[in-house]
Amino acid sequence: MPTSIPLASRATSAAPATPDRHRGDLILFMAIAFGVSWASWFTAIGLGGSATKAPTVLPYLFGAFGPLMGALVIRVRRARRGEPAPEHVVRFRRTTLLWAPLLLALASATVLSAALLAHAAGGPALSWDDAKEVMRDAGGPAAFLISMVISGPLSEEPGWRGTAYPRMRASMGRFRVGLVLGVIWAVWHLPLFFIDGTVQHELGLKSPSGVLFAVSTIPMAMLTACAYERAGVIASIAVHFAVNTTMVLLDVKAPVTQAMIIGVQAIAAVLLLTANRPTNKPTTSIPSLTDHGSR
Numbered sequence: 001m002p003t004s005i006p007l008a009s010r011a012t013s014a015a016p017a018t019p020d021r022h023r024g025d026l027i028l029f030m031a032i033a034f035g036v037s038w039a040s041w042f043t044a045i046g047l048g049g050s051a052t053k054a055p056t057v058l059p060y061l062f063g064a065f066g067p068l069m070g071a072l073v074i075r076v077r078r079a080r081r082g083e084p085a086p087e088h089v090v091r092f093r094r095t096t097l098l099w100a101p102l103l104l105a106l107a108s109a110t111v112l113s114a115a116l117l118a119h120a121a122g123g124p125a126l127s128w129d130d131a132k133e134v135m136r137d138a139g140g141p142a143a144f145l146i147s148m149v150i151s152g153p154l155s156e157e158p159g160w161r162g163t164a165y166p167r168m169r170a171s172m173g174r175f176r177v178g179l180v181l182g183v184i185w186a187v188w189h190l191p192l193f194f195i196d197g198t199v200q201h202e203l204g205l206k207s208p209s210g211v212l213f214a215v216s217t218i219p220m221a222m223l224t225a226c227a228y229e230r231a232g233v234i235a236s237i238a239v240h241f242a243v244n245t246t247m248v249l250l251d252v253k254a255p256v257t258q259a260m261i262i263g264v265q266a267i268a269a270v271l272l273l274t275a276n277r278p279t280n281k282p283t284t285s286i287p288s289l290t291d292h293g294s295r
Contacts, residue, residue, distance in 0.1 A: 022086065022167040025077070029070040029163050034188060037066030041191035051197035060195060064151055066188075067159025074163050088166035090232040099231035100238040107223060107242035110268050114260040115250050123256040131249035148248070153240035160185060161224055162233040174273050178225050182218030189217070203253065212258040219262055222269035230276060 040063030044056045051060040078085075085091075119125055138144035160181060168177045192200040193210065203209040220243060227235035243265075252258060 019171060021081075021083070022170050025074050026164060026167050028077070029067075029074050029159065029167075030184070032070035032073055033066040033159055035066070036069050037063040037188060038191055039063075040066070041195060045191065045194050049196065051195050051201075053197075056195070056197075060198075061151070063191075064155040067156045067163075068154070069159075071159040071163040086166040086170060088169040089162075090166075090228055090230075092232050092234065096231040096234050099227075100235045103227045103230065103235050104238040104242040106268070107227075107239040108246045110223070110264045111243055111246040111250065111252070111261055114264040115252065115257050117264070118254070118257040118260040121256060121260070123260070124254050126250060128249075130251040134248060134251075145245070148245045149237070149241055152244050153237040157224065157228075157233055157237045157240055160221070161228040161236040165225055165228060174225065174229075175222075175270075178222035178269070178273070179218060181225075182221035185221055186214040186217040189214070199248075208255040209253055209258060212255055212262065216258065216262050216265075219265035219269050222273060223265050226269055226272040226276060 040059040043059040044051065044063070047056045047059070049056040051057055115123075115126055135141050135144045138147055164181060164184075165177060168181065172180065189200060190205075192198045193203075193205040195201055200210070200213065203213055220240075223243070224236040224239050227239040247261075252261065
């Protein structure tokens with residue numbers, strides 16, 4: 001007669017992720033994010049032409065989704081291994097619906113206030129004429145806003161913040177993660193300086209504006225990390241969207257304005273990182289597609 005096995009002994013619990021597995025996930029994520037993006041963008045460079053016109057536009061746009069593709073691979077890999085989400089992952093919560101718009105407004109305000117301060121210091125005046133032209137070229141306000149959500153915030157944040165950030169936090173402090181991830185983010189953008197029709201190409205890699213763009217990824221990484229810790233990947237998408245959109249509408253290119261934005265965002269990020277405690281304690285969550293992207 002076969003011996004019955006107690007139910008408790010047959011149940012297996014998910015093994016916690018180890019530092020080595022976090023490191024392995026990070027290496028795989030970075031390989032996919034950089035591999036997909038750089039392969040696509042170097043293809044666009046080889047094709048020549050503008051990033052807004054065929055055939056260059058296709059690999060240019062596809063390259064932006066490298067971080068998202070890396071995040072999806074890591075998510076599937078973790079699920080197959082039966083591992084719980086990393087300790088510092090922040091899931092979707094009901095409070096996200098409140099925090100996301102507040103953080104969006106704050107992020108936009110950092111750009112607007114810095115632009116006003118730069119103008120007071122002798123920088124260019126603010127004008128909405130360029131904003132109207134940008135929205136008209138994009139096919140109207142709705143098309144412009146949709147493109148600004150997809151290109152950058154949605155294609156990047158589930159990767160940089162939703163996947164890389166919590167795994168880096170397992171062995172680094174919040175400020176160090178912001179610095180390291182900001183530098184990695186700047187390096188990831190480098191091929192865009194060689195694609196005609198991109199903002200980076202217009203700024204120029206060796207120009208003051210190009211250097212300031214690279215430096216600006218560090219306070220941006222910290223600012224989006226603050227949003228992620230407060231309300232998850234949706235909030236970091238909102239902050240990324242707000243900063244990008246406000247800068248495009250205000251046509252921010254002058255070095256004095258860029259420098260002022262870096263200063264204002266750095267101050268805001270330091271204050272938020274210092275004052276806010278991570279909100280990654282278990283709480284009641286609402287299942288959603290975005291929850292999968294933030295693990």
